[in-house]
Amino acid sequence: MKKKVDRALQTIYTMWLREMLRFWRSKSRIIGSLATPLFFLVFLGAGFSSSFQVAGGRPFDPSYLAPGLIGMVVLFSSMMGGVSIIWDREFGFLKEILIAPVSRFFVALGKAVGGVTTSVIQGVLIMIIASLMGIEYKSLSGVFAAIAIMFISGIGFIGLGIAVASRIDSHEGFQMVMSFLTMPLVLLSGAFFPISKLPAWLTVLVYANPLTYGVEALRYFLLGESIIPISRSIIILIAFALAMTFLGGKLFGKMKV
Amino acid sequence: MLYAIETEEITKRFDDIVAVNKISISVKPGELFGLLGPNGAGKTTLISMLSTIAEPTSGTAKVWGFDVEKESSSVRENIGMVFQGTTLDDRLTGRENLDLHGRLYGLDGKTRKKRIEEVLALVELAERADSIVKTYSGGMMRRLEIARGLMHHPHVLFLDEPTLGLDPQTRNHIWEYIKILNKVEGVTIVLTTHYMEEADHLCERIAIIDHGDIVALDTPEALKDRLGGDVITLQLENPDNISKLCDIYDKNGCARIVSRQNGEVFITVKNGEHQIPHILSLASGAGISILAVSLRKPTLDDVFLHHTGRAIRDTRASEVEQVGFKIRSRRK
Numbered sequence: 229m230k231k232k233v234d235r236a237l238q239t240i241y242t243m244w245l246r247e248m249l250r251f252w253r254s255k256s257r258i259i260g261s262l263a264t265p266l267f268f269l270v271f272l273g274a275g276f277s278s279s280f281q282v283a284g285g286r287p288f289d290p291s292y293l294a295p296g297l298i299g300m301v302v303l304f305s306s307m308m309g310g311v312s313i314i315w316d317r318e319f320g321f322l323k324e325i326l327i328a329p330v331s332r333f334f335v336a337l338g339k340a341v342g343g344v345t346t347s348v349i350q351g352v353l354i355m356i357i358a359s360l361m362g363i364e365y366k367s368l369s370g371v372f373a374a375i376a377i378m379f380i381s382g383i384g385f386i387g388l389g390i391a392v393a394s395r396i397d398s399h400e401g402f403q404m405v406m407s408f409l410t411m412p413l414v415l416l417s418g419a420f421f422p423i424s425k426l427p428a429w430l431t432v433l434v435y436a437n438p439l440t441y442g443v444e445a446l447r448y449f450l451l452g453e454s455i456i457p458i459s460r461s462i463i464i465l466i467a468f469a470l471a472m473t474f475l476g477g478k479l480f481g482k483m484k485v
Numbered sequence: 486m487l488y489a490i491e492t493e494e495i496t497k498r499f500d501d502i503v504a505v506n507k508i509s510i511s512v513k514p515g516e517l518f519g520l521l522g523p524n525g526a527g528k529t530t531l532i533s534m535l536s537t538i539a540e541p542t543s544g545t546a547k548v549w550g551f552d553v554e555k556e557s558s559s560v561r562e563n564i565g566m567v568f569q570g571t572t573l574d575d576r577l578t579g580r581e582n583l584d585l586h587g588r589l590y591g592l593d594g595k596t597r598k599k600r601i602e603e604v605l606a607l608v609e610l611a612e613r614a615d616s617i618v619k620t621y622s623g624g625m626m627r628r629l630e631i632a633r634g635l636m637h638h639p640h641v642l643f644l645d646e647p648t649l650g651l652d653p654q655t656r657n658h659i660w661e662y663i664k665i666l667n668k669v670e671g672v673t674i675v676l677t678t679h680y681m682e683e684a685d686h687l688c689e690r691i692a693i694i695d696h697g698d699i700v701a702l703d704t705p706e707a708l709k710d711r712l713g714g715d716v717i718t719l720q721l722e723n724p725d726n727i728s729k730l731c732d733i734y735d736k737n738g739c740a741r742i743v744s745r746q747n748g749e750v751f752i753t754v755k756n757g758e759h760q761i762p763h764i765l766s767l768a769s770g771a772g773i774s775i776l777a778v779s780l781r782k783p784t785l786d787d788v789f790l791h792h793t794g795r796a797i798r799d800t801r802a803s804e805v806e807q808v809g810f811k812i813r814s815r816r817k
Contacts, residue, residue, distance in 0.1 A: 242588040320572035328589040329561035
């Protein structure tokens with residue numbers, strides 16, 4: 229039994245280590261991936277605050293965008309991390325993993341933990357940069373709680389990415405996923421607009437979107453405001469993470485090389 | 486345990502294509518065993534089943550005493566595999582690739598460190614171990630894959646077309662490594678190849694496989710000896726006379742017909758040098774004129790031709806193109 233646990237942990241750690249090594253090697257890519265949300269924050273923030281007013285007549289506060297953009301970065305890099313299995317298959321490395329005497333489920337889990345670590349690092353970098361740009365967070369404990377939220381939502385999206393990747397047989401499919409899954413998820417999450425006064429059809433879509441709860445929870449912990457009660461957000465995020473881990477692990481187990 | 490590998494009527498079907506047809510082979514521990522055949526013959530499918538990547542449709546196989554279906558995890562622990570295409574992580578260094586492999590196979594830190602140096606020395610990659618794999622040449626990548634396959638001290642090592650797409654010099658190098666690790670590490674090796682020279686040069690025994698069937702199995706020498714001596718190729722002025730000539734030789738009993746192709750007849754005879762005058766006089770006696778004669782020692786090519794009626798090289802072109810395509814698409 230102990231041996232089995234050791235092997236499982238070693239498998240998870242090995243896959244995590246690989247993601248870390250690859251992450252470290254692609255520093256330029258990380259800077260690139262941070263650029264988009266920062267442009268959003270600076271330009272969209274400036275544009276919004278000079279053009280729009282929040283309900284109640286106050287001018288738009290750019291800090292409103294920060295949690296949404298952190299959520300966006302976590303979503304992008306987590307989905308990316310999950311879907312990168314397609315590359316592993318394309319470039320053969322997947323065979324090396326699948327022929328090793330280890331459980332596929334723990335391989336998938338290790339990949340997920342590795343991917344989520346890189347996502348959280350990127351989310352935290354955005355959080356720090358936004359704070360250097362003058363956005364104020366509610367409290368230090370709130371910041372740590374926000375990191376935990378990034379972790380939980382990251383696990384969910386990486387599981388989703390792995391599940392999708394296990395069902396796609398080419399890297400052309402990757403583009404499809406990115407356009408048809410991630411963009412709608414971001415736009416329908418309340419990352420850019422408050423979700424309280426939306427038309428009914430949009431409300432349904434927004435509330436069916438797991439990222440909504442991630443963004444809402446981040447906004448609660450970082451800025452102290454949210455429309456969805458925080459306990460509900462947390463429960464839904466945890467349920468989503470568990471369901472996706474299970475689904476991703478299961479589909480990955482059935483994946484043919 | 487008598488055999489490192491033992492299969493019993495192992496079969497793999499894809500829809501209505503039989504890729505591997507009831508193959509029964511046994512490989513002794515420490516043997517260097519070759520599966521020789523053209524592309525699509527079923528070699529890769531066979532070793533995929535032996536390495537637990539593919540499930541047999543029917544039949545059984547044991548590798549190092551373990552059933553490939555019921556005890557796949559134990560099989561995996563005891564085998565190393567070098568796939569046809571690269572399966573390295575090309576963003577990492579050679580050493581990191583080896584280290585991750587060691588971890589996946591449960592080697593502890595100290596063992597890993599020591600073993601990495603050993604396998605790197607074996608394939609002479611120690612100097613480049615800390616470079617990113619992307620910067621390696623094709624031959625270096627293949628060597629690193631072989632080194633990685635050996636990391637966990639496997640009892641059986643599978644090599645799928647180990648020199649495919651490599652230049653002749655690199656190929657010779659890889660051959661030497663394969664021989665050395667078979668001797669030094671004592672590991673049982675099963676390799677697939679469609680290069681006759683490779684099978685001839687390396688393997689102690691060869692199974693010639695065609696359309697999923699084993700058509701011949703023996704040592705390279707015995708396979709060639711069985712053809713019955715030297716190969717004489719006769720080129721006829723009028724190809725229509727081929728059958729007539731073959732009949733004459735058959736009746737006379739001086740030579741064995743191996744095959745006939747494009748106006749040429751391949752025959753084997755003992756003491757070819759001394760038999761040529763006799764062979765030619767039989768032909769001219771029947772009024773058949775011969776344009777050219779050549780004599781050579783038999784190769785595995787002739788063995789293959791004899792058993793399948795086709796030259797293995799006829800099947801090559803499409804495959805080389807495919808490899809070229811694969812390499813190009815990887816570069817993108």
